[in-house]
Every structure is written in structure tokens, then in C-alpha cells.
Amino acid sequence: MPRPWQPALVACALAVSGASGPAEPDRVPVRVGVQIERGETETRSAWQPTADHLGAALPDRVFALHPMPASDLRSAAERGALDFAICDPGIYAELEQRQVAFRIATLLRSLPEGAVDRSGAVLFSRSDRDDLLDVASLRGRSFAAVDAESFAGWRMARRELARAGIAPESGLASIRFAGSPEAVVRDVQDGRADAGSVPSGTLERMTAQGEIVPEDFRILDESGADEPGAARRSTPRYPEWAFAATRDTPSALVRRTAAALLQMTPASPAVIAAGGAGWSIPLDYQPVRDCLRELGILPGDGADARDGASSALFAWLLFILAATGLAFALLPYPLLLRTRRTLEAERLRRQRAESERDRHRARLEILAGLHPQAAAAPDAPWDKLAPRLASLLEADCFGFFEHTARADSLRLRAGDGWLGARVGSAMVRATADSPIGKACATGRPVVFSGLRSPSAAPSEALLDEHEIDSGLAAPVPGRGVIAVCTKRRRSFTTDEMEFVGMVACRVAALLDRPGEGGTAEGDGDPAVLRARERVAELAPRYLEKRRRDVETIRASLAKSDFETVRRIGSDLKGTGRSYGFETISDLGRLLEEASQRKDPDSVNEALGRLVECLDKSGS
Template sequence: MRALLILTGVVLLALPALFPAASSEESQEYRLGALGFRDAEATLDRWQPTADYLSEAIPGARFTVVPMNYPELEAAIAEETVDFVLTNTGHYVRMEDEHGITRLVTMIADQQGEAVRVFGGVLFTRADRDDLQSLTDLAGQRLIAVGEGSLGGWHVGREALLDAGVDPVNDLASVEFTGMPHDQVVEAVLAGEGDAGTVRTGVLESMADEGRLDPADIRVLNPRQLANFPLQHSTNLYPEWPFSRLNHTPDAIAEAVTVALLEMPAEHPAAHQGGYQGWSAPLSYGEVHDLFRRLGEPPYEPTPGFDLRAAWENHPQVVLGLMLLVTTLMTGAIVKYRRLNRELVTEVDQRRVVEQQLRQHQARLTHLANHDPLTDLPNRLMLTTRLEQAIARATGTNERVAVMFLDLDRFKTINDSLGHTVGDDLLRILAERLKRHVDANTIARLGGDEFIILLDRVTDMAEVDRHAEELLRLVAEPFAVGGWRSLQVGGSIGISLFPDDAEEASELITQADAAMYLAKAEGRNTFRYYTQALTEAASERLETETRLRRALELGHLEVFYQPQLDVATGSIIGVEALVRWRDPEEGLISPARFIPVAEETGLINRLGQQVLERACRQAVAWEQAGLPALDMAVNLSAHQIIDPQMTSRVRRALHESGLSAERLVLEITESTLMTQAEDVLGTLEELKQLGVQVAIDDFGTGYSSLAYLKRFAIDWLKVDRCFIQDLPADKSDAELTQTIINLAHNLGIQVLAEGVETREQLDFLARLGCDSWQGFLCSRPLPPEELAEHLNNRDDEKRRA
């Protein structure tokens, strides 16, 4: 290890000299031949990120992956048209013997979230085959394997059988090969087409994780245990895939590739795409040579005992006679049986192909019916089945079943602003994270950004809490999609329990959904458990949503206006537009009741646009009626400010109403500015170019940033009413208010105080230098006609004074 570290240091110091910086046109290209079991696109998807990583890590070098099958790769090695080789262990041993390729590093595979450097095989049978308890019991039985050339899927199984005293050639009733992938072997054994099967390690666990295999349906024969190896196995273990070089490849680039692969971080995206955690110093593949030598597999085929050439040279007449005899016998046999054999072979082959196609088609249909097409996670149908099974197992015991409803925060924003392609990629990445890191009965996608995690056999509620916290952490990790390197979203989780909350699968899912909405309402990025009150709240929320949609269609929403006054002169300089819902049955409905529903359902965009257009028209109408020209302040929701069409909507409202842009004040909350700063920056810059004013509402209640205030060119700060209501008695509020006013004035920003209700509060704000105010001391929010009357009355009072 010490020598390796010294070599690494030397190579790193030498890299700049060996590979001087060069443009992409001057980079030396190196071809990486990669063995592909499936199509070329799948092979590129797996290994091109590794090649891209090497291109970034090694200056002046560019690596390209060339997907190949066995014959193509062997030809490329023989003709030296590739520089490096990525192939499986068995094939590498052949190429090492035939062409002298040299391994540089050995892959550290990612299996069940753990790093493994070796692999082997699993011999298994159905769980109901009580007559098969050991490998010796397989004598006289039918064995199914993936292919004669598979190291993990056949050769290591042969070795284990030979060690147990069972000769696969003479002692088994038959050996049948399904071809890739290994899943077909498992399906054939479970279907009763064979008595036992052998597959590569990791196949059983992958099928179980994907919900395609119930581990209780099979039993592993000759199970072995090995520390730090997480997979079931029945055979000896051999080193994983090597990364190799050809003899013509320059030593300097081979050393640089070795160093780069050894230094690759485990969390690098290329490692995740390639299904590994990194690379280690090259392991010894001598054991694989020994295995092939024992089995008589290439490159160690047995040498024939009879030397035909020597016999021909010494006894040509004998050899010729034997050849004529054999030829005569063979000709007779061929003539006699050719027709029967041809017909029989044709019929068997056709039947076998049809049966295999039917099995594959049925498997595809079953899979599609039970899985989400985007993420390949179980869908609602399979989730319901799994949940009902979990409930049945838990009934009558002390165990619980937990249903965790995960919904992403701000996912609609990503779809709307970055496009559905980016959103789909994000969901696929999240699904892979959940499958890799979450230990659960089932992880399902219901649709959109909604996921269900099913936990069964729960005996400790702290376990549910830990799972919820782990889910939130996984969702919060950055996503590299759509050109974004660290796109972040959050999640909200609702949890329901069997038998505490319900005994039916559908009801548990509905309750978890309701609890998820509570988590969103209480700040998002958290989890909440279901309570009965949530059902009532969900029903009320659904009723409110339905009625709100109708109110928007029928024009039942009104806009009230609250005056804003200059502190120094007492003159009304503007108004704030505030939406009100006048229901025909209930009368005025509080905004606190319907605004959150509008935010959750996306109706806020439509509602906000109506308020903006009415407010602009009202400001012009007052001026045409002879009232003073007033600034019009309109609130923008978080949904509106990130809408790519927001600037054009404001421009259209100004144009259609005739209102001057400088008289429109658009208010956004401090929390929106802080949490979505990067998303709103471009929109705010466009709005400022229109000439409108921008105000920060509820200032002081969030996590203020001086840098953002300066960066966004804010015109107004509105001090939240929570700082005003106890003035001037509360010293802390007085100091905070003074600080906010001084801060704003130093940045050239005007200050408006909200919620002023007493003369003492107003006088104190005047002494602090506050610019303007609004509150019940002047007027509550009023309908347009009442506000006009209020303005006229104030003018009359001034004239009489």
C-alpha cells in the first residue's frame, strides 16, 4: 500500500508534464472496448460516464466507449483497435492468456449498498422441494443455468457440484440453458421447468428488491457465509471485473488511468451509473485460471490423446481404412436418420421458441400491469396487494403496518420552469435512491410526485421516525438533472398506522395523504402522523377548493383596498389591494381559510391575476373620477413570482388598464425571496425594467439577507405588524423596528409599517423616521366605493381645517 501511495504521488506530479493542457481538438483519443450483454445503448449508458470521468481527470486525453459483443471485442483486441478493455472476469482470463492484456484495477461492485470485490454463484431450488436439501440430492435432477460460457451462472456452479461429488455431465438428468438474463433461470425453476437452478450472486436479491421474487418461494442449497459479503452464495468467490490495457497502450496513460480510477469518489455519478462504488488495486485472477484448467474450459481445453498427424505419418493405410469405415458408418446413419432428426429438431425448436416467447410476453404484461412505467417502481395496484398482505400478516399480532405518503415540495415549479423532461429525470433518480437506501416492504409511485413507502412488522415507533427522517434526507440531497448540478427539492411525509388508524388498505392510504397535507401546512420538509381531525380538515379543504373554483368562474371574489399614508404629511399616497370572497350563502369568507387552499391547488395563479387586473383598472378609474393619483400595491404569491409568464402578465395588465408602471407596487413576502432567490431573480429584474416598484412584505419574520436586498433593487420594506403591535412599550420591538428603518434608509429603501392601530404607535414611528404606514388607525380594508367616499371625506375635513 505504501508503494502504491508513492506511485500515486509521483504520477500526479508528473501528470501536467505528461499531458499538457489542450483544447478538445488537440486531445488524444483512447478507445475503451466494453463488453455489452444487451444493446449498445445500454452499454453506453453504463460506461460512458466512467469514460467522461477519465477525460476530465486526465488532461489532454479523451476517452470513448465502444460497445461490443464477444466476437467484436476479441477481434478488436487481436487487431489492437482499442486501447483499454472492460469485460467480465471469465472473458478477461481468456484474453489475458491469448493476447497478454494486463489488468490495471479491479471493480468494487455496489451490491445491496455495500462494496464487494468478488462474486460467485447461487444454487437454489423451490422452497417446497423438501427432497432437495443438499447438492448431493441434485443427482438425477434437472438443472437450469443461464449459459455454458457464464462464469458466475454456470462454471462456479459446476465446480461446487464436482466438489460435492456430483458430475454435471454424468449424474444430472439434464442441464438446460435459458440464455441471458439470469432472471429467466429463476422464473423457469419457479414454473417447475427444472428441479434446481444456478445464477450469479446478486440476482436473487435484485429480483426481490424489485418485487419480482418472494424470497420465501426459494431455498438456497449449500449456503455459505463470508464476512463483508452481503449476498447469498453457494460457491467459491472470484474477483470482479478488471479494467485492462493492451500492450500497445502507452505506459504513461495507463498509469494515469490507474491513478484516476483509484481516486474516484464512491459517490461520483459515474460510479452510480456503472453499478459500482469504485476501483481497487488489481486482484489476483490465478484462481479463475485454476478453475478453467480444472473444468477444461478455454484456454485450457484438454489435449486429445490421439495424434492423428503422427499416426498418418507412421501408418497411413490404417488411418485411411479407419476414416473410410467411419465415413461409411456415418453416411448410413445420416441417410437413415436425417429426415426424422430434421423434422424432430425443427418441431422441438419451434415449440421451444414459441414457449419462450409466450413466457417472455406474459412476464412483460404482468410487469407492466404492476409497475410504474417511468420509475419501474410498483404501482398502486401492486401496492394495494402488498399492503393487504402486510395487514393480513399483522392481524392478531403486536406488530403494526406503517404507510408513509411522500410528496415532493415545489415539484410543480420544476415542471413548469424547467420542463417535464427534467421533472421525469428527477423522479427516476429519486426512485433509484429510494430502492438503494430504503429498507421497506414496498416502495411505490402513485403518480406525479407522490410515493408510498410501506413498512411492515413494525414493533417500535422510533423505527418509523427514523425511516421518515432518512426519507427526508434522501429527498433533500441535490439532483444533477437538466444541466443543474445541485437542483434541490424537499419533501413532506404523512404517516398512517394499522391497526391504530384503519384496517383497510385504501383507507390507510387516504389517511396518510391527509397527514401529508398537514406536514405541508406546518412548514414542509417534515413528517406528521394521521389524526381523526385531519379527515375532517381534508373534507373541508376539498369543499373549499370546489367552491373556490366556482367562485372564480362566477366572479364572487372581490378586491378591497386599505389606505397607505405618508407619516410626515398624513396624506394618503397609495392603497394595498386585498382579495375577499363574498359567498352567496356564508357571506365574506376569511382569506386565511381559502388562500392556503388556492396555494396548494395552483388556483392562486388565476386568483392573483384577477386581483392584479382589477386593481390596475380601479386605480385608473379613481383617477378619472377626480380622486388623487394613488400607488396601487398588489401581492404576488410564490407561485406567481416564479411563473415564466409573470412579466408579460403584468405588462398586459398595465397596458389594458392604462396605469403607469411606476404607480404599481408588487409585494412579495420575505420568505419567498429567501427560499426562491435564484428562481425569482430573473423575474424581478424584468419587472424592474418595466418600471414597477417592488416591496418586501412581512419583513423581519424570516431570515433576512442584506445581500439580497441590495441585489434585487428593492423599493419598499414593509415592517410586519408583529413588530408594531406592542410599540412603543416593548423595547425589543422598538429596537428592531429602529434597526430595520435605519438599515433600509442606508440602502436607499423606503419603509412602510403595517398594522398601526394607535396614535402612540404612529407618533413613535414618526420619531423613528418611518416613511409611511397603514392600519386600522386610518381605515380597515374597504370596497372600492367606500374607499372613494373615505378619500372624499378626508379632503372635506382638510378643507374645513
């Protein structure tokens, strides 16, 4: 249990952030708590490179790392003192149960069988202990584990002991927490403990380093013995460590951070320092919650159990008051209705939050599928991803339209929901009078609607044939356009527009790989050359429009018209990269965020940097 002074100490540590250094004046600090596993110094050494990687990927942010014990991490997350938390699966499951945090990525651990996103624990004794042959034989024996709150270092083993009918408090002679997996192994080896438990892979790692001889130890109730090359274990496999966002972290920051994590490779210095093999899309941590509930650490069954408990408490209160004849004297009927409405509103809020998390996970899976390392060929992901994109965006049709040798046309290369043999042959115009081609002509995302209204001008034969009314199109720089289309009239949120823009960027990166129509073999492709020439032709006109935007921002700022500044910033953010001006996109994001905060100083600072960028680009 944390001591009364610990929360205050954690708050001071978060405020000063001494070891991570002060945030640069133009960079917004992001607070990342990480669970201490082997001591603060080793924890910082392992995870500081990850914070540095994220800071490099998000140049407008500085990620400040705060190592802390599990109890302090829980407290800081619940108080809103953290933006993100890196923690073991047990601590994450507790935060999720309390509606404090939600997962955005799962660690890939490097084990003998390769990169894994699930691992177990191994219970073991010395091989010369013929009286210790299985977990059940540990009754009345001394036991060593890593830490009382370590999931792989104790809680997994505690569940196996409980299933063998051994309660740690009464069924073991003693329980010793050694502080690290290596110390547990040495305690058993030297006879200070009859048996112990460590995370899978520990014995194999110490063997490879020459610290132990594997024949000196016996694995108790070994699981997965038929898995060649796998790390030995005595427990089921559970999801690995989680990278989680706390409930008040801005959704845009969450998406950008998740994307930066998923782009890390096994060769990244940050991954190597953390002892991992990268990050994957977040797993379902239900097995961890089941384990903790079985141990009595987590109550009930998540939000549904709490909702049920609230409803049951409400019903019992009515019954007791009615039975004593005081129901309406002590609890007036209007208060009962308000209480019921409050419970119902909370239930709906939780449902919406869970739905948003499901959509966030689906988006991450789609972006991960479009990562250059995830597909063997540029067409490989479309068969699976196109239907998922259409479903996630509630679209009837999804398509990737690529440039052709003709500058005024686009060909439907891949997609979902289109009739017959339209994919591969159907054409649309690449001009501003086409709902889809307009994105290509302007170099920015375009939302269109009302194509089916009686007064609408003729659009495209392909869209008319499919009775398309509304849609969202985003340019794939130098390649074409991706579009989602619906038969019903609908609008698209800013989040949806940003997501489709991210998909477009991933498609461009995927198609630009050497040997796949990209820079190595595709430079001679007439369509690619023509697209790049067109971007170069449009760039001066684009920069001139941005200079006019500068004057508009200055005039709007003088009138405190932050909405106009926000709109222009959003436009810059979405269009800059399409023309090869990454800095303009970054500055557009800063303008948008500063205007949302109604911060004139930050707007002026970003505006000054934009002017410098335009001057350099035009020279």
C-alpha cells in the first residue's frame, strides 16, 4: 500500500522532470510514466530511447519519462498526472478496469522462438530435489518470486499455485520477493528457496550468458513442451506489456503516438534498449483480467459488472425504503428519476467510450497492414483491407484510383463494393470538376455530397452507376487518390478525414518501395513521371496561396477570430505533405492546436515560422 507521502512525491517528480530535462519552449511536454521493473536507473536506461524516438517522430512534442513503482503509476494515472503509461499487463488491466487508461500498442518481446506478443512464466526447482516434481508438491515449501505486483514475476505463478490448492499466505512456508528474475534463479540455485518463478525466457537468457547450466533445474508442470525452440513455461501465455493512453489524453496525440510506435522495427535502438522486438497492435487483455479476478485482485466483470452493481444497489434501496414506509419521505420520486437517468447516462458514456476504442484499434490494424514491412507486394493488402476500410467508415464503396499515362484521368486499381469487373478498368476524371479527381487536382482531401439530388450536375459514370451520393477523397502523393463513397447522404468528421489522409500516406510509402513501382524501378513509369511533374507545376501556385493565408491569419488574429485561424491551420496540415512541404504541414498543426486553445502568442510564433518557411521555399 502506498504511504501517504508518496503521491506528493510523485507529483513533485512529474513537475520537475529533472532527469528527462526541461521541455524546449516550442515543444509541448508529454508525460510518460513507466513501471519500474529492475530499479529506476535500469528502467530509465531501457525506456529513455523510446521516449526520444517518440519525440523525434512528433517534433512538436517532448516526451518526458517518469519511472515509478506500480503503486505510484496507478495513483498518477488516476489523478490525470500522466498522458501515457508503459506497464506490465497486470497493472494495465487494473487501470483499464477503473476506466483510467486504454491500450494503444502491445510490446513484442524477443524470446528464443522469435518476436512474441504473448508470454508466460516458468515455475522451477533444483533438479536434485526429487521431492519437488510438480506445483502441488510445493505445499509447505519456501518460494521466491520477483515482486508482489509483477504479473509475469509472481501473479501468473500465484494463479497456478491457487489452482493446485495452495494459498500463498497459508500454503507456503515463506514467500521471498527477490527484486529481479536473476536474483530469483540464484536464490533457488543456492538453496535459499525451494522453488521459484520467473518470466519465460529468463532461464534461456542466463544459459546463453553462461550464468547457469539448464540441467541444474527442473520445470514444474511444464506447458508447451511440444513447441520446438520455444521458451519453457508452466503457465498459459498472456499479453505482453502495454503502452496505454490515459483517459484525458487528446485523441490526435494518441493516434500520432500509436503510429510512431508501430513504425519501430526490431533494429531500432529504442527497441533494442527495451529488450523487445517492436510494438504490435494492442491485444485483448481479457485473459489478464480473468487471472486477476480469479486471484481476487479485480472485482466483478468490468463496466458491465459495475453497472449491474449500481442497478442492484438502486433496487435494494427502493425495497428497503418501501418496506419501512419511508420511501417517498426520505427519497422523493424526482430524485429517484434523476438517479436512474444518471446511471443510464453513465452506461451510455461507457458504451460510447468502448465503441471509440474499438474504432481506434481497427484503424491501427488497418494502418499496420499498410506498413511497408507488412505486405510482400503493393497489391497484397487490398483484398483484406479494402472491405475493412469500407466497413470502418460505413461506406458502400472504397477505391484506390491511380494516375494513368493521360494526365486527365484516373483508373480504379483496387477497392471494394464496385460492380462486376469495374476494378482494374473503370476510369474517372483527374480534374477539379470530378468529385474524386478534385482531390488530385487540388492536392487536398475533398468531401462531396448531394450527387443524387435532382439539381446536382452530372458527376462520373462510375459513381452514377453505383448510386453514390456522398464521399471523401484524399490524394496519394504522386500516385493518385483513395476514396470512400456512400449511397446515402452523410458528412465526415475531422477524425475520419485525418485517418483517410494517413491511409493515403501509407499507400504512397507502400508503392514507393524499391522494386514495386517505386523509386528503383518506377522512375521510368510515364504515369509516375507525369504525376510528379504535375505536383512540381502546382507547387508555386500552392505557395502563393499560402502567402495569402498568412495575411488572412494576421487579419483574423487582430479580430480574435480563432476559428478562421483553426480552419487555415487544418488546411495547411492536410495539404503540405502532398506537395512535398512537410514543414508546412507541421506548422499547420501547430496553428490549429494554438487556435483551439485561443493562444495568440503561440499563433504568432507558428505564423513567424511559416513566413520563414515560405520565404525559403520561394527562393
